Ligand SMILES: Cc1cc2nc3c(=O)[nH]c(=O)nc-3n(C[C@H](O)[C@H](O)[C@H](O)COP(=O)(O)O)c2cc1C
C-alpha cells in the first residue's frame with residue numbers, strides 16, 4: 188500500500204457516526220451505504236484507498252465495497268468540484284425546458300455534464316427525476332433543491348457559489 | 350370539498366414537530382390501540398379497511414401483513430419504502446417533510462400489529478431535507494418514550510432507523526430495496542421466496558410505502574367502516590395525486606380514489622395553459638402506459654386504470670399538451686429505463702438499451718422503414734420474463750406510445766423530421 192492510504196482516517200466525528208450506525212443493524216455490511224456517504228463527506232470522493240479504508244472499518248472484502256460504490260450514482264468515484272450542480276432532465280423537467288437549461292449551464296460553465304470547471308469549483312451533472320416534479324425544472328445544488336429554475340435564477344444560484 | 354385525511358392539518362404551525370402533531374390529536378390512534386386494542390385487532394381493522402398500497406401495485410396492506418408468520422425464531426422487520434424515485438412522483442416527500450409523525454405513528458401501529466421491533470425507513474439519498482426532518486422527528490420520539498424499549502410505557506419495544514439510499518431507481522423495488530439496505534448493490538431478488546418469508550437479513554419482512562403507512566393511524570382512529578365509505582368500490586380512501594407537466598397549477602392534491610383523471614387535471618390542477626390542448630396523460634408515474642384525451646373520464650383508481658391497460662402506480666399524473674413531440678418524450682423515457690436497468694437480466698439490460706437506440710434514431714430523423722414496428726417488438730420481447738417488473742415498466746410506455754401516437758412515429762421515419770418542429774412549446778425553454 189502506498190503512503191497515501193496511511194493518511195486516510197476518519198475524523199473523530201465520522202468515527203462516532205459510524206459507531207452509531209453499527210449499533211443500528213445486525214450486520215456490519217448494512218452500515219456500508221452510510222459509511223460510504225461519511226467517507227465521501229470526509230474525503231470528497233471515493234478513491235480506492237478510501238474504499239479500502241471503509242472496507243477495513245467494516246471488516247468487509249474490498250471488492251464488496253467497490254461493488255456497492257460503483258452501483259450507486261451518488262457516490263463520486265472521480266474528483267468533483269467544491270460544489271455539485273445536478274440538473275434533473277427527466278420527463279416533467281424535460282417538458283419544462285430542462286434540456287435547454289442544462290445546455291445553458293453547460294455553456295456558461297464551459298463544461299459538459301460530468302465534468303468539473305477548471306478552477307475546481309463546480310461539477311455539473313444531468314440526473315434522473317429528483318421527486319420534485321411539480322416544481323420543474325428542478326436543480327439540486329449540493330444538498331439543496333431549487334424549484335422552477337430559469338436561466339436567470341440559475342445565474343443567481345451560480346453567483347452564490349463563486 | 351371532499352374530506353382530507355392525510356393533508357388536513359398540514360398548515361398547522363410546527364405540524365412536523367411532536368408538539369404540533371399532538372395539538373391535532375397526533376398519537377391518539379396509537380394510544381387508543383395500545384390501551385384498548387390488541388395487535389390482532391389492529392391488523393384486522395387495517396385488513397377490513399382494504400387499504401391498498403400506495404407505492405405502485407395497490408396490494409392490500411392488511412393482507413400483506415397477514416403473510417408474516419405469527420411465530421418466528423428470528424426477528425421480523427418493516428421496510429418503509431421512501432425511495433420515491435418513480436419519475437412524476439413527489440408525494441411521499443410531502444408527508445415526510447410536513448407530517449413525519451403521521452408516518453411514524455403509522456409505522457408504530459403497523460409494527461405493533463405484526464410483532465416487529467425494528468423498522469427501517471429507506472429514504473432516497475437526494476432527499477436530504479426530508480431525511481433531516483424525519484430524523485429529528487424520530488429523535489423526538491425516542492426522547493419522549495414514543496420509540497425505544499417501552500413504547501408509550503407499554504411492554505413493546507420498537508426501534509426506527511432512517512436509512513439513506515445513494516441514487517438508484519431500482520432500490521424502490523422491494524427486493525432491490527432489501528438488498529440495498531443490506532449494503533449491497535440494489536439488484537432485485539428472484540421471487541419466491543417473498544420478503545414476507547425471507548426478506549431483510551433473511552427474516553420475515555413487510556415492505557410498505559410511506560403514504561400507505563400514513564393512513565394507518567387514521568384507520569385505527571376512525572375505523573375501517575369510515576374509511577370504506579370514501580373512494581370508489583374496492584379502492585377505498587383518498588390518495589395523494591401528484592400532478593405535473595403541462596398544467597397551470599401543478600402540485601399534490603389529496604382526493605378520493607376514483608376521482609376521474611379529468612377532474613384531477615381540470616378542476617384541481619387548473620387545466621392546461623391558455624391555448625393548449627391535451628395530448629395525453631401518464632396516470633401513475635412514467636411506468637404507467639399513456640392514456641389519450643378520450644380516456645380521461647376514467648377513474649384514477651387501481652382497478653379502473655388497470656381496465657384501461659394502464660396503471661394507477663404511484664399516483665403521479667404527467668400531463669402532456671399538443672406542443673410535445675411524443676417521439677422525443679418516449680426517447681427520454683426509454684433513456685431513463687435503459688439507465689436504471691440493474692443489468693442482471695439480459696433481456697432487460699440489452700432490450701431497454703436497444704429500444705432507447707431505436708427510438709432515438711427515429712427521433713433524430715434517422716429511422717429506417719420498419720423501425721417503429723421493431724421498437725414495439727423489442728418491447729414485447731423483454732416484457733414479462735425478467736426477475737423484476739422494471740422491464741415490464743419499460744415496455745408499457747413504449748407499446749402504448751407507439752400504438753396511440755403511431756402516426757407521429759411514422760412521420761418521423763417517412764419525413765425524416767419532427768412534424769411538430771415549428772410548434773412553440775407551452776413553456777419555452779428557460
Ligand atoms: C422498478 C420499481 C420501482 C419502484 N419504486 C418504488 C418507490 O420508489 N416507492 C415505493 O413505495 N414503491 C416502489 N415500487 C413498488 C415496491 O416494489 C413495492 O410494491 C411497494 O413499496 C410496496 O408498498 P405498498 O404495498 O405500501 O405500496 C417500485 C417497484 C418497481 C418494480
Ligand code: SF4
Nearest residue numbers: 691693694697735737
Ligand atoms: S428486470 Fe431489469 S431491473 Fe429488474 S432485475 Fe432484471 S435487469 Fe434488473
Ligand code: FES
Nearest residue numbers: 275280317319320
Ligand atoms: S422530472 Fe425532474 S424532478 Fe421529477
